Amino acid sequence: MENADDLFNPSLAAALIKLDPEDGEQIVEYFKTHALLTREKALLQSSIRDQKKLLVENGKLKKDIEQLKVQLQDKQRRRTAKALFAPAPPPQTTSPAPKSPVDQPAFPAGATAAVPGNISPPLSHDRKGRRKGERKARPTSDSFTLEAELSVDVSRLDLRVGRVLNIRRHPLARTMSVQEVDMGEDAPRTVVSKLEEQTDFEEIQGSLAVLLCNIKACRVRGVVSQARILCCAYSEDSSELLTPPTGSNPGDRVTFLNYPGDPDKELQSKQRVWELLQPDLQVDGRGVANYKGCGFEVKGKGLCRAPTLTNCGIR
Template structure:
Protein backbone atom coordinates (compact mmCIF):
# COMPACT_ATOMS: atom_id res chain seq x y z
CA UNK A 1 0.00 0.00 0.00
CA UNK A 2 2.76 2.46 0.87
CA UNK A 3 4.63 1.52 -2.29
CA UNK A 4 1.59 2.41 -4.44
CA UNK A 5 1.24 5.78 -2.76
CA UNK A 6 4.90 6.55 -3.29
CA UNK A 7 4.66 5.58 -6.96
CA UNK A 8 1.64 7.84 -7.46
CA UNK A 9 3.40 10.73 -5.78
CA UNK A 10 6.46 10.26 -7.93
CA UNK A 11 4.37 10.18 -11.08
CA UNK A 12 2.53 13.37 -10.10
CA UNK A 13 5.79 15.14 -9.31
CA UNK A 14 7.30 14.13 -12.64
CA UNK A 15 4.19 15.32 -14.51
CA UNK A 16 4.27 18.69 -12.73
CA UNK A 17 7.98 19.07 -13.47
CA UNK A 18 7.37 18.28 -17.14
CA UNK A 19 4.55 20.83 -17.36
CA UNK A 20 6.72 23.48 -15.70
CA UNK A 21 9.53 22.76 -18.16
CA UNK A 22 7.07 23.03 -21.07
CA UNK A 23 5.78 26.36 -19.76
CA UNK A 24 9.31 27.73 -19.44
CA UNK A 25 10.11 26.53 -22.94
CA UNK A 26 6.96 28.23 -24.31
CA UNK A 27 7.78 31.48 -22.54
CA UNK A 28 11.30 31.46 -24.00
CA UNK A 29 9.96 30.78 -27.50
CA UNK A 30 7.33 33.56 -27.15
CA UNK A 31 10.06 36.01 -26.10
CA UNK A 32 12.14 35.08 -29.14
CA UNK A 33 9.17 35.49 -31.46
CA UNK A 34 8.37 38.93 -30.03
CA UNK A 35 11.99 39.96 -30.46
CA UNK A 36 12.03 38.75 -34.08
CA UNK A 37 8.79 40.58 -34.86
CA UNK A 38 10.17 43.82 -33.39
CA UNK A 39 13.35 43.50 -35.46
CA UNK A 40 11.33 42.92 -38.64
CA UNK A 41 9.15 45.94 -37.91
CA UNK A 42 12.21 48.16 -37.42
CA UNK A 43 13.76 46.87 -40.67
CA UNK A 44 10.53 47.56 -42.58
CA UNK A 45 10.35 51.12 -41.24
CA UNK A 46 13.98 51.72 -42.22
CA UNK A 47 13.33 50.46 -45.75
CA UNK A 48 10.30 52.70 -46.10
CA UNK A 49 12.28 55.75 -44.91
CA UNK A 50 15.12 55.01 -47.34
CA UNK A 51 12.69 54.55 -50.21
CA UNK A 52 10.95 57.86 -49.44
CA UNK A 53 14.25 59.72 -49.14
CA UNK A 54 15.45 58.25 -52.43
CA UNK A 55 12.25 59.34 -54.20
CA UNK A 56 12.49 62.86 -52.81
CA UNK A 57 16.16 63.56 -53.44
CA UNK A 58 16.80 61.63 -56.63
CA UNK A 59 17.30 63.94 -59.62
CA UNK A 60 15.35 63.17 -62.80
CA UNK A 61 17.48 61.85 -65.68
CA UNK A 62 18.25 64.34 -68.45
CA UNK A 63 16.01 64.25 -71.51
CA UNK A 64 17.91 62.76 -74.41
CA UNK A 65 16.39 63.42 -77.79
CA UNK A 66 16.44 60.30 -79.98
CA UNK A 67 18.74 60.35 -82.96
CA UNK A 68 16.99 60.63 -86.32
CA UNK A 69 16.55 57.31 -88.06
CA UNK A 70 17.29 58.76 -91.51
CA UNK A 71 20.25 61.17 -91.68
CA UNK A 72 19.53 64.39 -93.52
CA UNK A 73 23.07 65.02 -94.74
CA UNK A 74 25.23 61.94 -95.34
CA UNK A 75 28.89 62.65 -94.36
CA UNK A 76 31.50 61.99 -97.04
CA UNK A 77 33.45 58.74 -97.03
CA UNK A 78 36.37 58.68 -94.63
CA UNK A 79 34.98 61.52 -92.52
CA UNK A 80 34.07 60.86 -88.94
CA UNK A 81 30.55 61.83 -87.94
CA UNK A 82 30.25 64.31 -85.12
CA UNK A 83 28.76 62.81 -82.01
CA UNK A 84 25.98 65.06 -80.67
CA UNK A 85 26.42 66.01 -77.10
CA UNK A 86 23.77 67.24 -74.74
CA UNK A 87 24.10 70.96 -73.96
CA UNK A 88 24.96 71.77 -70.37
CA UNK A 89 21.94 72.44 -68.21
CA UNK A 90 21.04 76.10 -68.08
CA UNK A 91 20.70 78.05 -64.88
CA UNK A 92 16.92 78.24 -65.28
CA UNK A 93 16.53 74.44 -65.56
CA UNK A 94 18.69 73.82 -62.49
CA UNK A 95 16.72 76.49 -60.66
CA UNK A 96 13.45 74.74 -61.59
CA UNK A 97 14.81 71.42 -60.33
CA UNK A 98 15.78 72.97 -57.01
CA UNK A 99 12.31 74.49 -56.68
CA UNK A 100 10.68 71.13 -57.39
CA UNK A 101 12.86 69.41 -54.79
CA UNK A 102 12.10 72.08 -52.20
CA UNK A 103 8.37 71.75 -52.89
CA UNK A 104 8.59 68.00 -52.46
CA UNK A 105 10.38 68.37 -49.15
CA UNK A 106 7.67 70.75 -47.97
CA UNK A 107 4.96 68.41 -49.22
CA UNK A 108 3.61 71.02 -51.68
CA UNK A 109 2.17 70.33 -55.08
CA UNK A 110 2.54 72.33 -58.24
CA UNK A 111 -0.57 74.38 -58.96
CA UNK A 112 -2.63 73.01 -61.79
CA UNK A 113 -3.31 75.35 -64.67
CA UNK A 114 -6.73 77.00 -64.52
CA UNK A 115 -9.07 77.18 -67.49
CA UNK A 116 -8.19 80.88 -67.81
CA UNK A 117 -4.48 80.12 -68.10
CA UNK A 118 -5.17 77.34 -70.61
CA UNK A 119 -7.09 79.74 -72.80
CA UNK A 120 -4.31 82.30 -73.05
CA UNK A 121 -4.33 84.06 -76.35
CA UNK A 122 -8.08 83.48 -76.83
CA UNK A 123 -9.93 86.78 -76.66
CA UNK A 124 -13.13 86.80 -74.57
CA UNK A 125 -16.39 87.30 -76.43
CA UNK A 126 -17.54 90.88 -76.90
CA UNK A 127 -21.26 90.83 -77.63
CA UNK A 128 -24.54 91.91 -76.09
CA UNK A 129 -24.86 88.73 -73.95
CA UNK A 130 -22.37 90.26 -71.51
CA UNK A 131 -24.85 93.03 -70.63
CA UNK A 132 -27.22 92.42 -67.72
CA UNK A 133 -30.35 94.11 -69.11
CA UNK A 134 -33.42 93.99 -66.89
CA UNK A 135 -36.89 95.48 -66.70
CA UNK A 136 -37.33 98.03 -63.93
CA UNK A 137 -40.19 100.10 -62.57
CA UNK A 138 -39.51 103.75 -61.70
CA UNK A 139 -40.74 104.29 -58.12
CA UNK A 140 -39.82 107.96 -57.84
CA UNK A 141 -38.10 110.61 -59.98
CA UNK A 142 -36.71 114.07 -59.29
CA UNK A 143 -34.37 116.62 -60.79
CA UNK A 144 -30.71 116.41 -59.81
CA UNK A 145 -30.01 119.13 -57.23
CA UNK A 146 -26.77 120.16 -58.96
CA UNK A 147 -27.64 119.71 -62.66
CA UNK A 148 -30.77 120.74 -64.55
CA UNK A 149 -30.22 118.22 -67.36
CA UNK A 150 -29.93 115.25 -64.97
CA UNK A 151 -32.64 113.39 -63.11
CA UNK A 152 -32.47 110.95 -60.20
CA UNK A 153 -34.72 107.89 -60.26
CA UNK A 154 -35.38 105.23 -57.66
CA UNK A 155 -36.00 102.01 -59.62
CA UNK A 156 -37.27 98.56 -58.63
CA UNK A 157 -35.36 95.91 -60.63
CA UNK A 158 -36.64 92.88 -58.73
CA UNK A 159 -34.08 92.97 -55.92
CA UNK A 160 -34.45 93.35 -52.17
CA UNK A 161 -33.68 97.08 -52.40
CA UNK A 162 -34.35 99.67 -55.07
CA UNK A 163 -31.51 101.13 -57.11
CA UNK A 164 -30.71 104.82 -57.47
CA UNK A 165 -30.10 105.80 -61.10
CA UNK A 166 -28.83 109.12 -62.42
CA UNK A 167 -29.74 109.70 -66.06
CA UNK A 168 -29.76 112.51 -68.58
CA UNK A 169 -33.23 113.60 -69.66
CA UNK A 170 -34.21 116.40 -71.98
CA UNK A 171 -35.44 119.61 -70.46
CA UNK A 172 -38.85 119.03 -72.06
CA UNK A 173 -39.32 115.65 -70.35
CA UNK A 174 -42.20 115.58 -67.89
CA UNK A 175 -40.74 113.76 -64.86
CA UNK A 176 -44.13 113.14 -63.31
CA UNK A 177 -45.12 110.96 -66.26
CA UNK A 178 -42.08 108.73 -65.66
CA UNK A 179 -43.17 107.77 -62.16
CA UNK A 180 -44.55 104.21 -62.18
CA UNK A 181 -43.40 103.58 -65.77
CA UNK A 182 -41.46 100.51 -66.88
CA UNK A 183 -37.98 100.92 -68.34
CA UNK A 184 -34.96 98.89 -69.50
CA UNK A 185 -31.86 99.18 -67.33
CA UNK A 186 -28.25 98.03 -67.63
CA UNK A 187 -27.64 96.58 -64.15
CA UNK A 188 -24.04 95.30 -64.20
CA UNK A 189 -22.28 98.64 -64.62
CA UNK A 190 -19.95 99.71 -61.84
CA UNK A 191 -21.57 102.10 -59.37
CA UNK A 192 -20.19 105.61 -59.73
CA UNK A 193 -20.84 109.11 -58.46
CA UNK A 194 -22.52 111.57 -60.85
CA UNK A 195 -22.35 115.10 -59.48
CA UNK A 196 -22.38 113.83 -55.91
CA UNK A 197 -25.11 111.16 -56.32
CA UNK A 198 -24.15 107.47 -56.61
CA UNK A 199 -25.73 105.85 -59.69
CA UNK A 200 -26.11 102.04 -59.57
CA UNK A 201 -27.47 101.32 -63.05
CA UNK A 202 -27.95 102.85 -66.49
CA UNK A 203 -31.36 103.77 -67.89
CA UNK A 204 -31.50 102.96 -71.61
CA UNK A 205 -32.89 105.72 -73.82
CA UNK A 206 -33.11 106.19 -77.58
CA UNK A 207 -32.21 109.55 -79.08
CA UNK A 208 -31.94 111.22 -82.46
CA UNK A 209 -29.29 113.53 -83.83
CA UNK A 210 -31.52 116.45 -82.79
CA UNK A 211 -31.14 115.46 -79.13
CA UNK A 212 -34.73 114.26 -78.97
CA UNK A 213 -34.77 111.36 -76.52
CA UNK A 214 -37.22 108.99 -74.87
CA UNK A 215 -36.97 105.92 -72.69
CA UNK A 216 -36.82 102.45 -74.17
CA UNK A 217 -40.04 100.65 -73.20
CA UNK A 218 -40.31 96.90 -72.38
CA UNK A 219 -43.31 94.89 -73.64
CA UNK A 220 -46.68 95.01 -71.93
CA UNK A 221 -46.97 92.52 -69.08
CA UNK A 222 -43.30 92.75 -68.09
CA UNK A 223 -42.40 92.78 -64.39
CA UNK A 224 -39.44 94.27 -62.51
CA UNK A 225 -36.48 91.89 -62.73
CA UNK A 226 -37.39 90.31 -66.09
CA UNK A 227 -34.30 89.65 -68.23
CA UNK A 228 -33.93 91.14 -71.70
CA UNK A 229 -32.32 88.51 -73.92
CA UNK A 230 -31.17 87.99 -77.52
CA UNK A 231 -31.84 84.79 -79.48
CA UNK A 232 -28.61 84.91 -81.49
CA UNK A 233 -26.40 85.76 -78.50
CA UNK A 234 -26.98 83.31 -75.62
CA UNK A 235 -24.86 83.35 -72.50
CA UNK A 236 -24.75 84.67 -68.96
CA UNK A 237 -23.90 88.35 -68.40
CA UNK A 238 -20.80 89.51 -66.54
CA UNK A 239 -21.10 89.96 -62.80
CA UNK A 240 -19.79 93.50 -63.29
CA UNK A 241 -18.50 95.20 -66.43
CA UNK A 242 -14.86 96.18 -66.02
CA UNK A 243 -14.21 99.77 -66.96
CA UNK A 244 -10.82 98.88 -68.48
CA UNK A 245 -12.44 96.57 -71.03
CA UNK A 246 -14.89 99.29 -72.18
CA UNK A 247 -17.52 96.70 -73.12
CA UNK A 248 -20.39 99.20 -73.17
CA UNK A 249 -18.47 101.61 -75.40
CA UNK A 250 -17.65 98.80 -77.85
CA UNK A 251 -21.25 97.54 -78.05
CA UNK A 252 -23.12 100.86 -78.09
CA UNK A 253 -22.65 101.64 -81.85
CA UNK A 254 -24.57 98.42 -82.69
CA UNK A 255 -27.47 99.17 -80.30
CA UNK A 256 -30.12 100.83 -82.43
CA UNK A 257 -33.84 101.28 -83.02
CA UNK A 258 -34.94 100.14 -86.47
CA UNK A 259 -37.52 101.61 -88.86
CA UNK A 260 -40.33 99.87 -86.94
CA UNK A 261 -39.24 101.27 -83.59
CA UNK A 262 -37.90 97.91 -82.32
CA UNK A 263 -34.66 97.90 -80.32
CA UNK A 264 -32.01 95.54 -81.69
CA UNK A 265 -28.32 94.62 -81.60
CA UNK A 266 -26.87 93.80 -85.03
CA UNK A 267 -30.39 92.96 -86.22
CA UNK A 268 -31.18 90.76 -83.19
CA UNK A 269 -34.13 92.18 -81.25
CA UNK A 270 -34.39 93.04 -77.54
CA UNK A 271 -36.83 90.44 -76.19
CA UNK A 272 -38.44 89.55 -72.86
CA UNK A 273 -39.14 85.81 -73.16
CA UNK A 274 -42.84 85.06 -73.52
CA UNK A 275 -43.84 88.72 -73.30
CA UNK A 276 -42.61 90.52 -76.40
CA UNK A 277 -40.11 93.05 -77.75
CA UNK A 278 -38.65 96.28 -76.39
CA UNK A 279 -39.53 99.38 -78.41
CA UNK A 280 -39.16 103.11 -78.61
CA UNK A 281 -42.50 104.88 -77.96
CA UNK A 282 -42.34 107.05 -81.09
CA UNK A 283 -38.79 107.33 -82.46
CA UNK A 284 -37.37 105.21 -85.32
CA UNK A 285 -33.93 104.78 -86.93
CA UNK A 286 -32.04 106.15 -83.93
CA UNK A 287 -29.35 105.06 -81.50
CA UNK A 288 -29.66 103.64 -77.99
CA UNK A 289 -27.57 105.19 -75.28
Protein backbone atom coordinates (compact mmCIF):
# COMPACT_ATOMS: atom_id res chain seq x y z
CA MET A 1 0.00 0.00 0.00
CA GLU A 2 1.24 3.53 -0.77
CA ASN A 3 2.35 5.69 2.18
CA ALA A 4 1.68 9.40 2.69
CA ASP A 5 5.01 10.47 1.14
CA ASP A 6 4.19 8.69 -2.12
CA LEU A 7 0.77 10.37 -2.34
CA PHE A 8 2.13 13.93 -1.94
CA ASN A 9 4.38 15.72 -4.50
CA PRO A 10 7.86 16.35 -2.93
CA SER A 11 8.39 19.51 -4.99
CA LEU A 12 5.09 20.90 -3.74
CA ALA A 13 6.11 20.10 -0.14
CA ALA A 14 9.45 21.94 -0.61
CA ALA A 15 7.65 24.96 -2.04
CA LEU A 16 5.25 25.14 0.93
CA ILE A 17 8.14 24.93 3.44
CA LYS A 18 9.98 27.69 1.57
CA LEU A 19 6.92 29.97 1.56
CA ASP A 20 6.21 29.42 5.27
CA PRO A 21 9.31 28.17 7.14
CA GLU A 22 7.58 28.15 10.53
CA ASP A 23 4.30 26.29 9.72
CA GLY A 24 5.21 24.82 6.34
CA GLU A 25 6.09 21.38 7.72
CA GLN A 26 2.80 21.17 9.63
CA ILE A 27 0.87 22.13 6.51
CA VAL A 28 2.71 19.47 4.50
CA GLU A 29 1.94 16.83 7.16
CA TYR A 30 -1.72 17.87 7.10
CA PHE A 31 -1.90 17.45 3.31
CA LYS A 32 -0.14 14.10 3.50
CA THR A 33 -2.60 12.84 6.13
CA HIS A 34 -5.57 14.11 4.10
CA ALA A 35 -4.27 12.39 0.95
CA LEU A 36 -3.83 9.10 2.84
CA LEU A 37 -7.36 9.25 4.29
CA THR A 38 -8.81 9.99 0.86
CA ARG A 39 -7.00 6.97 -0.56
CA GLU A 40 -8.28 4.67 2.21
CA LYS A 41 -11.83 5.96 1.75
CA ALA A 42 -11.74 5.16 -1.98
CA LEU A 43 -10.44 1.63 -1.28
CA LEU A 44 -13.18 1.07 1.30
CA GLN A 45 -15.94 2.21 -1.09
CA SER A 46 -14.57 -0.08 -3.81
CA SER A 47 -14.56 -3.01 -1.37
CA ILE A 48 -18.21 -2.35 -0.41
CA ARG A 49 -19.26 -2.26 -4.07
CA ASP A 50 -17.51 -5.56 -4.72
CA GLN A 51 -19.17 -7.08 -1.67
CA LYS A 52 -22.64 -6.01 -2.82
CA LYS A 53 -21.94 -7.40 -6.28
CA LEU A 54 -20.94 -10.74 -4.77
CA LEU A 55 -24.12 -10.85 -2.69
CA VAL A 56 -26.27 -10.30 -5.79
CA GLU A 57 -24.39 -12.99 -7.71
CA ASN A 58 -24.74 -15.42 -4.78
CA GLY A 59 -28.52 -14.80 -4.72
CA LYS A 60 -28.76 -15.56 -8.45
CA LEU A 61 -26.73 -18.75 -8.01
CA LYS A 62 -28.98 -19.90 -5.18
CA LYS A 63 -32.07 -19.33 -7.33
CA ASP A 64 -30.53 -21.23 -10.25
CA ILE A 65 -29.61 -24.13 -7.95
CA GLU A 66 -33.19 -24.32 -6.61
CA GLN A 67 -34.63 -24.36 -10.15
CA LEU A 68 -32.22 -27.12 -11.19
CA LYS A 69 -33.14 -29.11 -8.11
CA VAL A 70 -36.86 -28.86 -8.98
CA GLN A 71 -36.17 -29.92 -12.58
CA LEU A 72 -34.16 -32.93 -11.41
CA GLN A 73 -36.95 -33.98 -9.05
CA ASP A 74 -39.54 -33.71 -11.84
CA LYS A 75 -37.37 -35.79 -14.19
CA GLN A 76 -36.87 -38.43 -11.52
CA ARG A 77 -40.62 -38.63 -10.93
CA ARG A 78 -41.33 -38.99 -14.64
CA ARG A 79 -38.73 -41.75 -14.97
CA THR A 80 -40.18 -43.60 -11.97
CA ALA A 81 -43.71 -43.31 -13.36
CA LYS A 82 -42.59 -44.49 -16.81
CA ALA A 83 -40.88 -47.53 -15.33
CA LEU A 84 -43.87 -48.26 -13.10
CA PHE A 85 -46.56 -48.08 -15.77
CA ALA A 86 -44.57 -49.61 -18.65
CA PRO A 87 -46.23 -52.84 -19.90
CA ALA A 88 -44.45 -56.01 -18.83
CA PRO A 89 -42.81 -58.00 -21.65
CA PRO A 90 -44.80 -61.09 -22.70
CA PRO A 91 -43.50 -64.35 -21.18
CA GLN A 92 -41.61 -66.51 -23.63
CA THR A 93 -43.23 -69.92 -23.77
CA THR A 94 -42.40 -72.79 -26.03
CA SER A 95 -45.34 -74.03 -28.02
CA PRO A 96 -46.00 -77.75 -27.56
CA ALA A 97 -45.32 -80.02 -30.49
CA PRO A 98 -48.45 -80.81 -32.51
CA LYS A 99 -49.93 -84.14 -31.80
CA SER A 100 -50.01 -86.71 -34.47
CA PRO A 101 -53.37 -87.90 -35.73
CA VAL A 102 -52.75 -91.21 -33.94
CA ASP A 103 -52.40 -89.48 -30.51
CA GLN A 104 -55.51 -87.33 -30.94
CA PRO A 105 -58.72 -89.11 -29.89
CA ALA A 106 -61.50 -88.97 -32.40
CA PHE A 107 -64.94 -87.87 -31.24
CA PRO A 108 -68.12 -87.78 -33.24
CA ALA A 109 -69.44 -84.37 -34.17
CA GLY A 110 -71.36 -82.80 -31.28
CA ALA A 111 -70.07 -85.38 -28.74
CA THR A 112 -68.44 -84.39 -25.46
CA ALA A 113 -65.31 -86.16 -24.30
CA ALA A 114 -65.39 -87.84 -20.93
CA VAL A 115 -63.13 -86.07 -18.45
CA PRO A 116 -61.22 -88.29 -15.98
CA GLY A 117 -61.76 -87.52 -12.30
CA ASN A 118 -58.19 -86.31 -11.70
CA ILE A 119 -58.16 -83.86 -14.63
CA SER A 120 -60.18 -80.62 -14.46
CA PRO A 121 -61.75 -79.22 -17.64
CA PRO A 122 -60.16 -76.04 -19.10
CA LEU A 123 -61.64 -72.79 -17.83
CA SER A 124 -63.32 -70.46 -20.34
CA HIS A 125 -62.08 -66.87 -20.74
CA ASP A 126 -63.87 -63.63 -21.54
CA ARG A 127 -62.92 -61.19 -24.29
CA LYS A 128 -60.39 -59.34 -22.09
CA GLY A 129 -58.44 -62.54 -21.41
CA ARG A 130 -59.65 -62.90 -17.80
CA ARG A 131 -61.07 -66.14 -16.49
CA LYS A 132 -64.76 -66.05 -15.77
CA GLY A 133 -65.35 -65.22 -12.11
CA GLU A 134 -61.89 -63.71 -11.73
CA ARG A 135 -61.90 -60.13 -10.39
CA LYS A 136 -59.96 -57.35 -12.05
CA ALA A 137 -56.74 -56.56 -10.15
CA ARG A 138 -56.75 -53.15 -8.48
CA PRO A 139 -53.76 -50.82 -8.88
CA THR A 140 -51.49 -50.62 -5.87
CA SER A 141 -51.76 -47.59 -3.62
CA ASP A 142 -48.15 -46.55 -4.38
CA SER A 143 -48.71 -46.42 -8.13
CA PHE A 144 -51.98 -44.50 -7.70
CA THR A 145 -50.37 -41.95 -5.41
CA LEU A 146 -47.44 -41.42 -7.80
CA GLU A 147 -49.73 -41.04 -10.80
CA ALA A 148 -51.90 -38.49 -8.95
CA GLU A 149 -48.82 -36.52 -7.81
CA LEU A 150 -47.41 -36.32 -11.33
CA SER A 151 -50.66 -34.88 -12.65
CA VAL A 152 -50.83 -32.12 -10.00
CA ASP A 153 -49.92 -28.54 -10.93
CA VAL A 154 -51.21 -25.10 -10.04
CA SER A 155 -53.64 -24.96 -13.00
CA ARG A 156 -55.99 -27.21 -11.00
CA LEU A 157 -56.60 -24.39 -8.48
CA ASP A 158 -59.46 -21.99 -9.20
CA LEU A 159 -57.93 -18.74 -7.95
CA ARG A 160 -59.99 -15.57 -8.30
CA VAL A 161 -60.04 -11.97 -7.10
CA GLY A 162 -62.59 -11.03 -4.44
CA ARG A 163 -63.51 -7.93 -2.43
CA VAL A 164 -64.08 -8.23 1.32
CA LEU A 165 -67.48 -6.60 1.92
CA ASN A 166 -67.41 -7.02 5.69
CA ILE A 167 -65.50 -8.90 8.38
CA ARG A 168 -66.51 -9.88 11.89
CA ARG A 169 -65.24 -12.08 14.68
CA HIS A 170 -66.48 -15.70 14.68
CA PRO A 171 -69.29 -15.98 17.26
CA LEU A 172 -67.93 -19.29 18.66
CA ALA A 173 -64.16 -18.87 18.21
CA ARG A 174 -62.15 -15.78 19.17
CA THR A 175 -59.20 -16.91 17.02
CA MET A 176 -61.27 -16.92 13.81
CA SER A 177 -63.02 -14.34 11.64
CA VAL A 178 -65.93 -14.51 9.19
CA GLN A 179 -65.82 -12.52 5.94
CA GLU A 180 -68.47 -11.87 3.32
CA VAL A 181 -66.60 -11.67 -0.01
CA ASP A 182 -67.86 -10.39 -3.38
CA MET A 183 -66.60 -12.84 -6.05
CA GLY A 184 -68.49 -11.29 -8.98
CA GLU A 185 -71.24 -13.90 -8.53
CA ASP A 186 -74.95 -13.55 -7.78
CA ALA A 187 -74.34 -13.66 -4.03
CA PRO A 188 -71.23 -13.09 -1.88
CA ARG A 189 -69.38 -16.06 -0.41
CA THR A 190 -68.87 -16.68 3.30
CA VAL A 191 -65.26 -17.39 4.28
CA VAL A 192 -63.95 -18.45 7.69
CA SER A 193 -60.28 -17.61 8.38
CA LYS A 194 -57.84 -17.68 11.25
CA LEU A 195 -57.55 -14.37 13.05
CA GLU A 196 -54.44 -12.70 14.45
CA GLU A 197 -54.59 -10.77 17.70
CA GLN A 198 -53.65 -7.46 16.06
CA THR A 199 -55.93 -7.76 12.99
CA ASP A 200 -57.28 -4.38 11.85
CA PHE A 201 -60.86 -5.06 10.64
CA GLU A 202 -61.22 -1.56 9.14
CA GLU A 203 -58.11 -2.07 6.99
CA ILE A 204 -59.31 -5.43 5.62
CA GLN A 205 -62.91 -4.40 4.96
CA GLY A 206 -63.29 -3.19 1.37
CA SER A 207 -59.87 -4.49 0.26
CA LEU A 208 -59.19 -6.90 -2.61
CA ALA A 209 -57.82 -10.40 -1.98
CA VAL A 210 -57.01 -13.64 -3.81
CA LEU A 211 -59.24 -16.62 -2.97
CA LEU A 212 -59.16 -20.36 -3.67
CA CYS A 213 -62.71 -21.01 -4.88
CA ASN A 214 -62.92 -24.70 -5.81
CA ILE A 215 -62.44 -26.21 -2.37
CA LYS A 216 -65.32 -28.17 -0.91
CA ALA A 217 -67.56 -26.08 1.36
CA CYS A 218 -67.17 -27.13 4.98
CA ARG A 219 -68.63 -26.15 8.33
CA VAL A 220 -66.21 -24.46 10.73
CA ARG A 221 -67.59 -24.07 14.26
CA GLY A 222 -71.13 -23.82 12.93
CA VAL A 223 -70.38 -21.43 10.02
CA VAL A 224 -70.11 -22.79 6.45
CA SER A 225 -66.92 -21.61 4.70
CA GLN A 226 -67.14 -21.50 0.86
CA ALA A 227 -63.61 -20.44 -0.10
CA ARG A 228 -60.11 -19.82 1.25
CA ILE A 229 -58.39 -16.41 1.42
CA LEU A 230 -54.69 -16.64 0.51
CA CYS A 231 -52.21 -15.02 2.89
CA CYS A 232 -48.43 -14.65 2.70
CA ALA A 233 -46.72 -15.35 5.99
CA TYR A 234 -43.43 -16.04 7.75
CA SER A 235 -45.35 -17.76 10.56
CA GLU A 236 -48.81 -18.02 12.09
CA ASP A 237 -48.22 -14.73 13.96
CA SER A 238 -46.93 -12.71 10.99
CA SER A 239 -49.14 -12.68 7.88
CA GLU A 240 -50.90 -10.37 5.43
CA LEU A 241 -53.39 -10.74 2.59
CA LEU A 242 -52.03 -11.49 -0.88
CA THR A 243 -52.89 -8.42 -2.99
CA PRO A 244 -54.13 -8.52 -6.63
CA PRO A 245 -52.75 -5.95 -9.11
CA THR A 246 -54.24 -2.48 -9.39
CA GLY A 247 -57.36 -2.40 -11.57
CA SER A 248 -58.48 -5.94 -10.69
CA ASN A 249 -62.20 -6.60 -10.23
CA PRO A 250 -64.10 -9.25 -8.23
CA GLY A 251 -64.28 -12.46 -10.26
CA ASP A 252 -61.04 -11.93 -12.26
CA ARG A 253 -59.14 -15.20 -12.73
CA VAL A 254 -55.57 -15.59 -11.48
CA THR A 255 -53.64 -17.62 -14.06
CA PHE A 256 -50.11 -18.93 -14.67
CA LEU A 257 -48.33 -18.52 -18.01
CA ASN A 258 -46.50 -21.88 -17.84
CA TYR A 259 -49.53 -23.83 -16.57
CA PRO A 260 -52.50 -23.06 -18.87
CA GLY A 261 -54.82 -25.95 -17.84
CA ASP A 262 -58.40 -25.56 -16.60
CA PRO A 263 -59.09 -25.78 -12.83
CA ASP A 264 -61.00 -28.66 -11.25
CA LYS A 265 -64.69 -28.10 -10.67
CA GLU A 266 -64.08 -29.12 -7.04
CA LEU A 267 -60.86 -30.31 -5.41
CA GLN A 268 -61.17 -33.84 -4.02
CA SER A 269 -59.92 -34.13 -0.45
CA LYS A 270 -58.53 -37.64 -1.09
CA GLN A 271 -56.14 -36.33 -3.78
CA ARG A 272 -54.71 -33.66 -1.41
CA VAL A 273 -54.05 -31.28 -4.32
CA TRP A 274 -53.73 -28.17 -2.13
CA GLU A 275 -51.36 -29.92 0.29
CA LEU A 276 -49.12 -31.09 -2.59
CA LEU A 277 -48.98 -27.64 -4.23
CA GLN A 278 -48.62 -25.40 -1.16
CA PRO A 279 -44.84 -25.94 -0.61
CA ASP A 280 -44.17 -24.50 -4.10
CA LEU A 281 -46.38 -21.41 -3.56
CA GLN A 282 -43.93 -18.70 -2.51
CA VAL A 283 -43.32 -14.94 -2.39
CA ASP A 284 -39.92 -14.08 -3.91
CA GLY A 285 -37.41 -11.41 -2.96
CA ARG A 286 -39.32 -8.77 -4.97
CA GLY A 287 -42.59 -9.55 -3.16
CA VAL A 288 -44.15 -11.29 -6.21
CA ALA A 289 -46.29 -14.39 -5.61
CA ASN A 290 -45.24 -17.34 -7.77
CA TYR A 291 -45.47 -21.12 -8.29
CA LYS A 292 -42.09 -22.66 -9.20
CA GLY A 293 -40.95 -19.26 -10.51
CA CYS A 294 -44.16 -18.58 -12.51
CA GLY A 295 -46.03 -15.51 -11.25
CA PHE A 296 -49.65 -15.20 -10.10
CA GLU A 297 -51.06 -13.09 -12.96
CA VAL A 298 -54.35 -11.33 -13.65
CA LYS A 299 -54.27 -11.03 -17.44
CA GLY A 300 -53.90 -7.50 -18.70
CA LYS A 301 -53.54 -6.08 -15.18
CA GLY A 302 -50.33 -7.44 -13.65
CA LEU A 303 -48.97 -9.72 -10.95
CA CYS A 304 -50.20 -10.46 -7.43
CA ARG A 305 -47.87 -9.31 -4.64
CA ALA A 306 -47.36 -9.28 -0.90
CA PRO A 307 -47.80 -5.73 0.49
CA THR A 308 -44.62 -5.77 2.62
CA LEU A 309 -43.28 -9.33 3.08
CA THR A 310 -40.64 -11.04 0.90
CA ASN A 311 -39.17 -14.55 0.69
CA CYS A 312 -42.04 -16.21 2.52
CA GLY A 313 -44.69 -18.89 1.97
CA ILE A 314 -48.33 -18.64 0.89
CA ARG A 315 -51.06 -20.35 2.89
